[in-house]
Amino acid sequence: MNIVINNKLNKPLYEQIYEQISAQIINGDLPPDYCLPSIRAVALELGISVITVKKAYEMLENNKFIYTRAGKGCFVQATKSSSNEIRRVLAEERLRQNLDYFRNLNITQDELQSLITKLYSESDNKKP
Amino acid sequence: MNIVINNKLNKPLYEQIYEQISAQIINGDLPPDYCLPSIRAVALELGISVITVKKAYEMLENNKFIYTRAGKGCFVQATKSSSNEIRRVLAEERLRQNLDYFRNLNITQDELQSLITKLYSESDNKKP
Amino acid sequence: MNIVINNKLNKPLYEQIYEQISAQIINGDLPPDYCLPSIRAVALELGISVITVKKAYEMLENNKFIYTRAGKGCFVQATKSSSNEIRRVLAEERLRQNLDYFRNLNITQDELQSLITKLYSESDNKKP
Amino acid sequence: MNIVINNKLNKPLYEQIYEQISAQIINGDLPPDYCLPSIRAVALELGISVITVKKAYEMLENNKFIYTRAGKGCFVQATKSSSNEIRRVLAEERLRQNLDYFRNLNITQDELQSLITKLYSESDNKKP
DNA sequence: GTGGTCTAGACCACG
DNA sequence: GTGGTCTAGACCACC
Numbered sequence: 391m392n393i394v395i396n397n398k399l400n401k402p403l404y405e406q407i408y409e410q411i412s413a414q415i416i417n418g419d420l421p422p423d424y425c426l427p428s429i430r431a432v433a434l435e436l437g438i439s440v441i442t443v444k445k446a447y448e449m450l451e452n453n454k455f456i457y458t459r460a461g462k463g464c465f466v467q468a469t470k471s472s473s474n475e476i477r478r479v480l481a482e483e484r485l486r487q488n489l490d491y492f493r494n495l496n497i498t499q500d501e502l503q504s505l506i507t508k509l510y511s512e513s514d515n516k517k518p
Numbered sequence: 519m520n521i522v523i524n525n526k527l528n529k530p531l532y533e534q535i536y537e538q539i540s541a542q543i544i545n546g547d548l549p550p551d552y553c554l555p556s557i558r559a560v561a562l563e564l565g566i567s568v569i570t571v572k573k574a575y576e577m578l579e580n581n582k583f584i585y586t587r588a589g590k591g592c593f594v595q596a597t598k599s600s601s602n603e604i605r606r607v608l609a610e611e612r613l614r615q616n617l618d619y620f621r622n623l624n625i626t627q628d629e630l631q632s633l634i635t636k637l638y639s640e641s642d643n644k645k646p
Numbered sequence: 647m648n649i650v651i652n653n654k655l656n657k658p659l660y661e662q663i664y665e666q667i668s669a670q671i672i673n674g675d676l677p678p679d680y681c682l683p684s685i686r687a688v689a690l691e692l693g694i695s696v697i698t699v700k701k702a703y704e705m706l707e708n709n710k711f712i713y714t715r716a717g718k719g720c721f722v723q724a725t726k727s728s729s730n731e732i733r734r735v736l737a738e739e740r741l742r743q744n745l746d747y748f749r750n751l752n753i754t755q756d757e758l759q760s761l762i763t764k765l766y767s768e769s770d771n772k773k774p
Numbered sequence: 775m776n777i778v779i780n781n782k783l784n785k786p787l788y789e790q791i792y793e794q795i796s797a798q799i800i801n802g803d804l805p806p807d808y809c810l811p812s813i814r815a816v817a818l819e820l821g822i823s824v825i826t827v828k829k830a831y832e833m834l835e836n837n838k839f840i841y842t843r844a845g846k847g848c849f850v851q852a853t854k855s856s857s858n859e860i861r862r863v864l865a866e867e868r869l870r871q872n873l874d875y876f877r878n879l880n881i882t883q884d885e886l887q888s889l890i891t892k893l894y895s896e897s898d899n900k901k902p
Numbered sequence: 903g904t905g906g907t908c909t910a911g912a913c914c915a916c917g
Numbered sequence: 918g919t920g921g922t923c924t925a926g927a928c929c930a931c932c
Binding site for chain 3: 921922923924925926930931932
């Protein structure tokens with residue numbers, strides 16, 4: 391499992407962890423019933439408090455991404471795993487939250503499309 | 519001037535006000551040297567605290583959207599008015615903040631494009 | 647608002663608080679948009695940690711009983727208020743959790759009914 | 775002897791085992807001086823740790839449901855066997871633990887009675 | 903004043 | 918070893 395946190399972002403640490411793990415579950419990178427690393431292990435690795443990791447895991451449990459068994463560990467739920475449907479619903483939800491902002495700026499659909507093309511090609515050049 | 523605030527959103531009130539006024543300045547809806555309504559008037563009309571409005575106006579001043587003359591009022595800066603350049607920069611910045619999320623979900627550029635087409639056509643049906 | 651906690655019970659404090667507040671919302675004792683006492687006030691009154699109360703309030707928010715506004719307070723959601731439907735669903739859920747236990751003991755329906763009659767008349771004598 | 779454990783429940787494994795064996799003793803399904811299967815046998819059959827089964831057996835011994843002879847095995851106590859009195863006391867105790875919850879919800883005795891009728895008829899349709 | 907986030911550290915229950 | 922609960926105390930953002 392791969393988690394990167396950025397202390398300089400304004401986003402809470404536990405939210406960053408939540409987003410990355412949930413995304414990996416949805417993408418199928420983490421199979422059903424996979425045992426997540428313990429909260430203590432994650433806290434140690436990332437150099438943050440156990441409580442912060444616990445909060446992220448609690449959110450995952452609340453949203454049915456994982457189930458936790460005291461004394462055993464935290465495991466990936468089968469229901470949310472590897473679903474294209476869920477991926478698209480989440481992406482749409484996120485996009486919708488920002489639409490008002492773009493419309494306030496009178497950004498047309500075409501402008502937005504070309505911006506996306508630009509940003510995707512940028513990050514394509516960086517990653518591979 | 520037109521401001522709508524939504525108490526149920528989790529976005530700070532002052533940020534909602536800031537975003538809407540700044541957008542109206544950039545779009546040219548508020549011309550250079552236009553005199554904004556007083557802090558008290560806005561607070562009264564929206565039914566919120568004067569302090570909250572003051573904070574929004576302060577942000578506008580810090581970001582050079584307006585200038586204030588003590589005892590006179592707050593006025594729109596000419597430099598930021600009606601600039602296509604700024605509109606696009608702001609939109610790009612906002613989009614960039616969300617790119618990691620989409621890439622985590624393995625959302626392809628094509629999927630994102632079609633989502634945008636969908637959401638824009640939805641809201642086109644509502645507005646006009 | 648009235649909350650009683652019992653440290654000797656094996657039930658977590660935050661769960662006790664959660665149950666009592668949610669019940670009062672469902673019963674309509676707390677009307678929609680009612681502002682709950684602040685977590686600090688409750689913590690002080692009950693002599694427990696702020697964090698414990700916060701956890702109870704978080705559960706209430708997760709289950710849509712309340713909504714919280716940073717800097718303002720926590721308010722009762724309209725949707726869960728005063729619903730006979732919900733009262734019965736919750737009671738059924740709770741009862742169902744214990745049914746296996748009774749059936750393991752070969753407790754018949756009639757025995758259970760008479761037990762209930764007995765316990766209700768007991769507590770009727772105490773309360774009024 | 776028949777034991778079913780459910781890993782997805784939040785009830786401790788040892789408690790699930792304890793409840794089921796004690797109920798079978800009370801019901802007379804396990805006669806006095808009956809020799810329970812060994813801790814290791816149970817652990818093996820259920821695929822759980824020996825320690826967990828040991829804890830359940832210890833609870834049974836503490837509550838006088840069984841007696842253990844080192845090197846020989848664990849045997850059902852005569853005193854708790856097949857007692858209607860005990861069955862009812864246990865059921866009453868369990869019911870009492872949940873009464874506050876129902877009273878908080880303003881569930882009347884009649885509502886509770888009809889809920890029980892409903893749940894019992896449901897499970898009657900499933901079992902036989 | 904309000905809630906939000908994060909910390910360090912403790913003790914307990916479970917396996 | 919695991920997670921569950923609770924504590925005290927800190928700093929921040931918001932109103």
